[in-house]
Amino acid sequence: MDGTTHPAGTAAAFERPAPDAVGEVVAGLRRRFGERASINAGVREQHGHGEGLADAALPDVVVYPHTDEEVAAVVRLCNAARVPVIAFGIGTSLEGHVAALYGGVCLDLSQMNRVLEVNADDLDCRVQAGVTREQLNAELKGTGLFFPIDPGANATIGGMTATRASGTNAVRYGTMRENVLGLTVVTAAGRIVRTGGRARKSSAGYDLTRLFVGQEGTLGIVTEIQLRLYGVPEAISAAVGQFDDLRSAVQTVIVAMQHGIPVARIELLDALQMKACIAYSKLDGFDAKPTLFFEFHGTQAGVKEQSSLMEAIAADHGGHPFRFATAAEDRSRLWKARHNAWYAALALRPGAMGFSTDACVPISRLADCVLETHEDVERTGLVCPIVGHVGDGNFHLLVLFDPADADERARAEALAQRVSLRAIRMGGTCTGEHGVGVHKLDALVAEHGDEAVDLMRTIKQALDPNGILNPGKTVPARRRE
Amino acid sequence: MHEAVIQGWQARVREAAAAKTPLAIRGGGTKAFYGEAEQGEPFDTRAYAGIVDYEPTELVVTARAGTLLADVERTLREAGQMLAFEPPHFAPGGTLGGTIATGLSGPRRPYAGAVRDHVLGVKVVDGRGELLTFGGRVMKNVAGFDVARLMTGALGTLGIVAEASLKCVPQPRAQATRVFELSADEGIRRANEWGGKPLPLSATCQCDGRLYVRLSGAAPAVEAAAAKFGGAEVPDGEALWTAVRDHAHPFFAAARDGAPLWRLSVRSTAPHTDLGAEQLIEWGGALRWLVAPRAEASKLRAWAAAHGGHATLFAARDRSPGVFHPLPPALAGLHARLKAEFDPHGILNPGRMAAGGA
Structure with missing residues (x-):
């Protein structure tokens, strides 16, 4: 049986580098980058966490490179000294992706923020990793094109690539997975490689682009991204439909998907979340009931047809008449209420902290999964509204807890764990869009099994033999005994 | 079992x-x-x-x-x-x-x-x-x-x-195929222009001075787009697309007999270029087929690379120039x-x- 099993237990967990090694790297970076290498405590603190729960772990130094070559130089230095290097965009990740668990160098890519090319005829563009999605769309104004992926936060394109982000537009436009055409990546050895390209059928050989999309900075540092763009739709309209029960709302969406209605966005809010949004965003004329927010993109005629077909399907499932918004201000007011769902939820319990689960299940199981989760929440006594990207079966339970109450926090975390396992049991995943980071390492094993995770670990070892790239994330360092 | x-x-x-x-x-x-x-x-x-x-x-x-x-x-x-x-x-x-x-x-x-x-x-x-x-x-x-x-x-x-x-x-509710008499240059231009609009385009094929376009979607959208595009209706459109898909189209006759068939994947707006043989162009310009001798390999690969893509020797009795476009050394290392x-x-x-x- 020699060689027929994975070298599972052999992968040692990363160990914090010796202070001397770190000191030398920091000194080297300060020499080369001057003020662009900061050891200021405040700067390091700001780079030690994302927007998830407080799992701050500070890097030893924060560097602001301007070019691919500078990134490569930093990585080479770190690789030689076995010092961790953690790519950082704007810090909106949710699963502890950017925490410097073993210290090391934070590579802040926010100053690599140029849109390098926009090819209107080819419907693509090339950007540096630090360009944010709002910046890109602002720079695309006037070209008739836009970049649709919208995870809510104004994340960087590099960060969205590294976490394979999606968001409210995924049903129609896909996720980062489908919209990244090619990448420039700095490998652990500090080499600059290009994957994919302008051609639709990208690159000869293995689809390395897809491997680097969603690798959370553990296999390479993404510095440039070739992205697919879309024509700005001729017409956009929004609608809101309310239902007496959650199952009817979900069934409406399932039937709509069967009809192939190309809805741009469909978002579900449960009754509690709707109650929170009505209060927070001062929405008039709505009830605290399960609610669907829709957005339709297309030609004038197409949008009208889509929305009336959708309303008819909703009516068949006991839905109340839709409220429509076609004027830009009205649309943006409605969608702002959806985007502010998080703040609205926090306002349900002033002083509470919160975090979000990220289960995704086959859509036929979505209602079951949400309703089972409701019952589970009720047993815990916690306050947890739900929003869902219902078209693709992904929903977020916003778990609120009192940070001063250790017992409550433990119950909140246990609840989140059960949501992940419930989704896996129903044929789904623990993470539809937020990623693994540090929080979902156990759930990853529950979902894929030890053998598959072993192979992921060997991929990590093959591409990053010294384990310097964002250590402690995405794949557990060793099998659990 | x-x-x-x-x-x-x-x-x-x-x-x-x-x-x-x-x-x-x-x-x-x-x-x-x-x-x-x-x-x-x-x-x-x-x-x-x-x-x-x-x-x-x-x-x-x-x-x-x-x-x-x-x-x-x-x-x-x-x-x-x-x-x-x-x-x-x-x-x-x-x-x-x-x-x-x-x-x-x-x-x-x-x-x-x-x-x-x-x-x-x-x-x-x-x-x-x-x-x-x-x-x-x-x-x-x-x-x-x-x-x-x-x-x-x-x-x-x-x-x-x-x-x-x-x-x-x-499945789309409705489907229609239209044909236009157009040069390859003009066909590529049109296919790209239409591809950027919210139109129910689902396939293009440029061959023999004609551009074929398939529309798929809801019936009103397909009818509206067909009216907007003009051109002539192709009555048995699906047969055409199946033939293109499976290389049963007459363009591929020589390749079926063993002649070297090249598949050039490039950015869709790459200009039409005389590469020594007739081309069949799909994917709004992004995919170009031609039958060319194996000796042309380096010329075809250079042209494809200059237009953001690569050239594959898709089918040939003798695959000796190498089927796939060579990879840069750094990428080849990752592959290995x-x-x-x-x-x-x-x-x-x-x-x-x-x-x-x-």
């Missing part, structure tokens, strides 16, 4: 690994012409067949690798659905496993996505004989590395695909390392994907 088949696969791979015997993984053999020549003992996947799970409301089908592609498509059709990437058949008998391993998509690809965009999850047997699961059957999954997509198009060199879950889509992890003994379809030493 199915479990026994997989256990048999695993045992055979372990034996082959121990003896360093290469395995030539094969389904129906309908795409055996694609890629570098097969080497090793034949490993037939067809005994592991059948649809495991298909719930039309979920828009997902899960099937074993040996299932005939035609059977998968018929099952979907009966429920009003289809595979959006329109996989080519070339000949009867192709399997789902081969469809994923070759990663080839048909005319609808630029408008609906490629094979890899529809692969939600796979089960594979790796080069150590381990049965591994990656991804699943949900629309979005960011748990770990995207190995399912890495397997797609890897020609069986990283693992033997045993089972796959694919996203399906509803991945191959070594998935298949440490180098037994899975060795050499089939020679680019990058895999």
Whole structure:
């Protein structure tokens, strides 16, 4: 049986580098980058966490490179000294992706923020990793094109690539997975490689682009991204439909998907979340009931047809008449209420902290999964509204807890764990869009099994033999005994 | 029974690994012409067949690798659905496993996505004989590395695909094909212009001074677009697209007789260039077919690279110039390392994907 099993237990967990090694790297970076290498405590603190729960772990130094070559130089230095290097965009990740668990160098890519090319005829563009999605769309104004992926936060394109982000537009436009055409990546050895390209059928050989999309900075540092763009739709309209029960709302969406209605966005809010949004965003004329927010993109005629077909399907499932918004201000007011769902939820319990689960299940199981989760929440006594990207079966339970109450926090975390396992049991995943980071390492094993995770670990070892790239994330360092 | 088949696969791979015997993984053999020549003992996947799970409301089908592609498509059709990437058949008998391993998509690809965009999850047997699961059957999954997509198009060199879950889509309610008398230059320009608009475009084909365009979607949208486009109606449009997809179109006659067929994948707006032979142009300009002698390899590869892409010797009696566009050394190194992890003994379809030493 020699060689027929994975070298599972052999992968040692990363160990914090010796202070001397770190000191030398920091000194080297300060020499080369001057003020662009900061050891200021405040700067390091700001780079030690994302927007998830407080799992701050500070890097030893924060560097602001301007070019691919500078990134490569930093990585080479770190690789030689076995010092961790953690790519950082704007810090909106949710699963502890950017925490410097073993210290090391934070590579802040926010100053690599140029849109390098926009090819209107080819419907693509090339950007540096630090360009944010709002910046890109602002720079695309006037070209008739836009970049649709919208995870809510104004994340960087590099960060969205590294976490394979999606968001409210995924049903129609896909996720980062489908919209990244090619990448420039700095490998652990500090080499600059290009994957994919302008051609639709990208690159000869293995689809390395897809491997680097969603690798959370553990296999390479993404510095440039070739992205697919879309024509700005001729017409956009929004609608809101309310239902007496959650199952009817979900069934409406399932039937709509069967009809192939190309809805741009469909978002579900449960009754509690709707109650929170009505209060927070001062929405008039709505009830605290399960609610669907829709957005339709297309030609004038197409949008009208889509929305009336959708309303008819909703009516068949006991839905109340839709409220429509076609004027830009009205649309943006409605969608702002959806985007502010998080703040609205926090306002349900002033002083509470919160975090979000990220289960995704086959859509036929979505209602079951949400309703089972409701019952589970009720047993815990916690306050947890739900929003869902219902078209693709992904929903977020916003778990609120009192940070001063250790017992409550433990119950909140246990609840989140059960949501992940419930989704896996129903044929789904623990993470539809937020990623693994540090929080979902156990759930990853529950979902894929030890053998598959072993192979992921060997991929990590093959591409990053010294384990310097964002250590402690995405794949557990060793099998659990 | 199915479990026994997989256990048999695993045992055979372990034996082959121990003896360093290469395995030539094969389904129906309908795409055996694609890629570098097969080497090793034949490993037939067809005994592991059948649809495991298909719930039309979920828009997902899960099937074993040996299932005939035609059977998968018929099952979907009966429920009003289809595979959006329109996989080519070339000949009867192709399997789902081969469809994923070759990663080839048909005319609808630029408008609906490629094979890899529809692969939600796979089960594979790796080069150590381990049965591994990656991804699943949900629309979005960011748990770990995207190995399912890495397997797609890897020609069986990283693992033997045993089972796959694919996203399906509803069939379009209406379809129409229009034809225009246009030069290749003008055809490419129009196809790109229309491709950027919210029009229900689902395929283009430029050949013999004509541009063929397929529209698919809701009936009013298809009718409105057909009226806007003008051109003439092609009565039996589907037959044309099937012929283009499967290379049964007269353009491919010489290639079917063994002449070298090149597939140039470039940015869609690359200008039409005389490369010494007639071209058939699909994917809104992004895919260009031509029959050209093997001696033209470096010229074609240079032209494709200059236009953001690459040239593949798609089919030829003699594949000696190398099927795949050579990779830059840094990428070739990454390929080799991945191959070594998935298949440490180098037994899975060795050499089939020679680019990058895999």
